[in-house]
Amino acid sequence: xxxxxxxxxxxxxxxxxxxxxxxxxxxxxxxxxxxxxxxxxxxxxxxxxxxxxxxxxxxxxxxxxxxxxxxxxxxxxxxxxxxxxxxxxxxxxxxxxxxxxxxxxxxxxxxxxxxxxxxxxxxxxxxxxxxxxxxxxxxxxxxxxxxxxxxxxxxxxxxxxxxxxxxxxxxxxxxxxxxxxxxxxxxxxxxxxxxxxxxxxxxxxxxxxxxxxxxxxxxxxxxxxxxxxxxxxxxxxxxxxxxxxxxxxxxxxxxxxxxxxxxxxxxxxxxxxxxxxxxxxxxxxxxxxxxxxxxxxxxxxxxxxxxxxxxxxxxxxxxxxxxxxxxxxxxxxxxxxxxxxxxxxxxxxxxxxxxxxxxxxxxxxxxxxxxxxxxxxxxxxxxxxxxxxxxxxxxxxxxxxxxxxxxxxxxxxxxxxxxxxxxxxxxxxxxxxxxxxxxxxxxxxxx
Amino acid sequence: xxxxxxxxxxxxxxxxxxxxxxxxxxxxxxxxxxxxxxxxxxxxxxxxxxxxxxxxxxxxxxxxxxxxxxxxxxxxxxxxxxxxxxxxxxxxxxxxxxxxxxxxxxxxxxxxxxxxxxxxxxxxxxxxxxxxxxxxxxxxxxx
Numbered sequence: 001x002x003x004x005x006x007x008x009x010x011x012x013x014x015x016x017x018x019x020x021x022x023x024x025x026x027x028x029x030x031x032x033x034x035x036x037x038x039x040x041x042x043x044x045x046x047x048x049x050x051x052x053x054x055x056x057x058x059x060x061x062x063x064x065x066x067x068x069x070x071x072x073x074x075x076x077x078x079x080x081x082x083x084x085x086x087x088x089x090x091x092x093x094x095x096x097x098x099x100x101x102x103x104x105x106x107x108x109x110x111x112x113x114x115x116x117x118x119x120x121x122x123x124x125x126x127x128x129x130x131x132x133x134x135x136x137x138x139x140x141x142x143x144x145x146x147x148x149x150x151x152x153x154x155x156x157x158x159x160x161x162x163x164x165x166x167x168x169x170x171x172x173x174x175x176x177x178x179x180x181x182x183x184x185x186x187x188x189x190x191x192x193x194x195x196x197x198x199x200x201x202x203x204x205x206x207x208x209x210x211x212x213x214x215x216x217x218x219x220x221x222x223x224x225x226x227x228x229x230x231x232x233x234x235x236x237x238x239x240x241x242x243x244x245x246x247x248x249x250x251x252x253x254x255x256x257x258x259x260x261x262x263x264x265x266x267x268x269x270x271x272x273x274x275x276x277x278x279x280x281x282x283x284x285x286x287x288x289x290x291x292x293x294x295x296x297x298x299x300x301x302x303x304x305x306x307x308x309x310x311x312x313x314x315x316x317x318x319x320x321x322x323x324x325x326x327x328x329x330x331x332x333x334x335x336x337x338x339x340x341x342x343x344x345x346x347x348x349x350x351x352x353x354x355x356x357x358x359x360x361x362x363x364x365x366x367x368x369x370x371x372x373x374x375x376x377x378x379x380x381x382x383x384x385x386x387x388x389x390x391x392x393x394x395x396x397x398x399x400x401x402x403x404x405x406x407x408x409x410x411x412x413x414x415x416x417x418x419x420x421x422x423x424x425x426x427x428x429x430x431x432x433x434x435x436x437x438x439x440x441x442x443x444x445x446x447x
Numbered sequence: 448x449x450x451x452x453x454x455x456x457x458x459x460x461x462x463x464x465x466x467x468x469x470x471x472x473x474x475x476x477x478x479x480x481x482x483x484x485x486x487x488x489x490x491x492x493x494x495x496x497x498x499x500x501x502x503x504x505x506x507x508x509x510x511x512x513x514x515x516x517x518x519x520x521x522x523x524x525x526x527x528x529x530x531x532x533x534x535x536x537x538x539x540x541x542x543x544x545x546x547x548x549x550x551x552x553x554x555x556x557x558x559x560x561x562x563x564x565x566x567x568x569x570x571x572x573x574x575x576x577x578x579x580x581x582x583x584x585x586x587x588x589x590x
Contacts, residue, residue, distance in 0.1 A: 188487050211487065213452075217563065242481065245535065246452035249561040256562040258457035258467040264494055 003057050004037070004073040006149070007045040007066050009112075011178070014377060015066045017363035018181050019049065021379065022060045025184040028052060037076060045112060046151070048073070063208075065177045071147060080127055087131060099131070104138035106145055113152035124148055176204035179269050182363065182379045183337045185210045189266035190245070194252045194325060199232040199244070201269050206241040210266075215250040217282065252321050253282035253313065257329070262386060268326045269337045272318050282313040315341070317401045319354050324394040327358040328386045335362075336380045342366070343373050358384040448539045448560050450503045454495055456560065458546035458553070460568040468499035469544035469553065471506035477538040477558075483531050489521050492530070504533040 007015045020032050033050040040046050045068070051057045057070040074095065075086030098105075107128065109121040116124070128148070135144070179201060185191055187209030193201045196214025206212050214232075224231060236243050250256050319340070326336040340353060353364060359380040368374045384390075458466030501512045511529050513520075520526045543552040544560055551568070554561050 188484060190487075243479075246449060246455075247559050248448070248452065248456075249559055249563055251563055254459060254564060256456050256459050258455060258496070260496075261455055261494070264455070264491075 001053075002035075002048050002050050002073065004071040005047045005049045006068045006071065007047065008068050009045050011066060011175075011365070011367060012043050013367065014178060014365040016047070017365050017377075017379065018064055018066055018178060019060055020363065021182050021184055022063055023051070023056065025186065026056055026059050028056060039078070044151075046149075063181065065174055065181060069147075074146075080124075084130055095131075098144050099134050101134040103135035103144055104142045105133065105135045106137065106139050106142040107148060108145065109148045109150070111150045111152075114150070116150065124150075173200060173204070176200045177207070179337050179377065180204040180208050180210075182377065183267035183269050183335045185267060185269075190264065191267045191269060192265045192329070193270045194255075194268070194322065195270045195272055196232070196247065199235050201271070202232075202244055203235055203239060203241065205267075205269065206236060206244075207239070211242070212244040213246045213265075214244055215248045215252070217249065217251050251282050252325065253317070255321075255325060262328050263331045263334075265329050265334060266331055267335045267337065268322075268330060270322070271339045272322060273313065274315050274318065274339075274341050282317075314401075320394075320397055320401065323354060323356045323359070324398075326380075327356060327382065327390060327394075330382045332382055332385065334382050336378075336382070338378055339375045340378050341373055341375050344368070344371065353378055356380070357390055358382055358386060448544075448555050448558055449535055450500055450507070450537060451491075451534045452560065453503050453539075453544070454499055454534075456544065456562060458544075458548070458551065459562075460546060460549055460551060460564060463546060463548045465548060466546055468496065468502065468547070470547060471503055471539060472543045472545060472552070473507055473539055474543075475539075475541040476507045477540045478536055479538055481531070481535045483528065485524070485527050488527050488530055488534070491534075492516075492518060492521055495534075500530075500533060504537065507537045507539060509533055509537060 005019065016032075016034060023032055028051070035048045036042060036044065037046050037048055049070075051060070051070075054072075061067050061070045072094070074090045075083050075088075077083040077086050107125045109116060109124050125148070180191075183191065183205070185205045185208040189210045191202065191205040191210040191212050193199075193205075193212070193214045194216075196202060196216045199214060202212040202214050232247065233243060248256075322338065323336075326334075330336065336359065353361060353376070355361075360383045361378065362381050363377075363379040365377045366374050367377070453469065453471065456467075456469060458469060460466065497516050498514075501514060504510070504512050509532065512533055513526075516526075538558055539555050540558050542555045544555060545552050
């Protein structure tokens with residue numbers, strides 16, 4: 001049956017993907033059908049979705065972050081007269097059970113893109129007198145809720161009010177919950193975050209009942225935080241959530257898994273450090289710092305308590321390691337959900353996302369962060385097993401990264417692309433050499 | 448660190464052929480109660496290295512696990528409770544994990560094992576772990 005799905009008006013590109021993930025999690029196996037109500041722009045918060053039952057609709061709405069509500073649509077029209085006609089033609093057998101005398105009900109007037117005064121709201125409700133309500137009104141705790149929704153005349157802005165600009169929306173807990181929904185987190189599942197930081201993603205996963213596990217190369221935030229009552233562990237305690245099954249300090253570039261360990265996680269969810277805001281780090285570094293290729297030998301008397309040096313972790317290598325980890329450690333059908341940065345040039349976003357033989361891309365949702373770049377939430381599902389061939393290819397690639405270390409670093413340097421001063425257009429010059437000369441001088445602290 | 452984690456980790460120091468299981472040196476062991484979830488344990492069981500779990504539990508002072516186990520024992524709640532306790536409720540709060548081959552210690556502080564390698568311990572080449580076979584690769588580039 002077709003339901004009206006009303007979204008909150010933000011993260012527009014994430015909305016349908018979230019509902020689709022949740023529907024699949026709830027056992028709706030065929031892909032969802034969507035359509036737009038008449039006169040609505042794709043960015044509109046009003047969408048029509050075909051769902052198998054009211055239970056599914058209710059469960060999706062309860063779990064979703066971006067769905068405001070899912071409704072059975074009784075009628076629509078561009079004027080109150082048209083609305084009346086439309087409601088009257090809606091099948092009686094769908095309406096009568098909800099209008100019966102032993103029920104209690106409430107009508108709420110809601111608007112999108114305009115304000116309606118209290119007096120007008122009352123008038124609107126009175127105008128519905130043609131509906132044969134038999135039940136009693138109960139404003140506090142009604143059995144049945146009716147909504148009358150009004151939107152503004154669609155003209156400017158695709159007919160929509162502008163999305164509320166919330167600055168510094170780089171990380172919000174809402175996004176962590178969205179990611180958990182994309183990953184179809186459920187009780188009893190094991191979720192891993194290889195860049196755990198202070199654990200916000202795992203908090204969301206634990207909230208939905210998963211067992212959680214996290215690693216980070218810099219464990220100070222995890223272990224020490226801002227004191228004994230302000231760290232990852234206390235984060236979980238304060239929410240009354242079960243603590244992570246494991247937290248460890250490890251390098252995603254050199255993971256410490258035992259040979260033979262595979263297909264253990266149900267989902268991997270993370271926001272990898274791409275070097276735009278927080279620079280990624282991996283083991284190594286000192287050798288490059290001094291321009292010496294041979295590894296630094298730690299003197300015997302300094303071994304205990306030695307803090308290994310770290311090196312910047314390029315985007316390409318970081319993504320390669322993440323996909324390899326996920327291919328090996330996810331169960332079949334398990335999901336990898338992560339952010340991927342995309343540079344925006346002249347408002348054109350290149351839709352080329354990482355690929356892997358073991359994975360199928362399910363959803364990509366863009367969120368523009370600045371005029372220069374966006375981040376895209378990618379949802380991938382594991383469809384192929386981690387074969388010997390895949391593993392071998394990954395090993396060779398890993399080695400290549402080691403050998404072409406400096407070159408790769410250049411390729412993956414997002415920080416300078418995002419933060420460099422604007423320089424004159426290159427025009428027709430596409431020669432790589434001249435591009436290089438024009439490469440901005442400004443570099444992040446660690447590069 | 449719980450034994451669940453211990454069961455997944457190995458020493459990946461350059462040149463170490465068999466870095467699993469890590470030996471546990473316990474300074475402080477805590478017991479924290481965790482909700483019992485038999486389905487989770489049944490799913491996990493085939494992926495466990497049983498002997499490492501038994502030895503690890505003993506190192507943390509729990510000797511109730513049988514030396515050998517097979518999937519038929521998953522029917523017994525008594526057995527599952529023991530596995531649950533060993534795997535999820537025993538915590539190594541302070542101590543170290545020792546590489547069985549080199550003796551290198553990976554410290555465990557506040558329950559978090561530090562598996563980072565020193566600069567001269569990094570393998571330049573990681574053999575794919577899940578294959579059970581070994582591959583010898585000659586590095587032709589610089590090392």
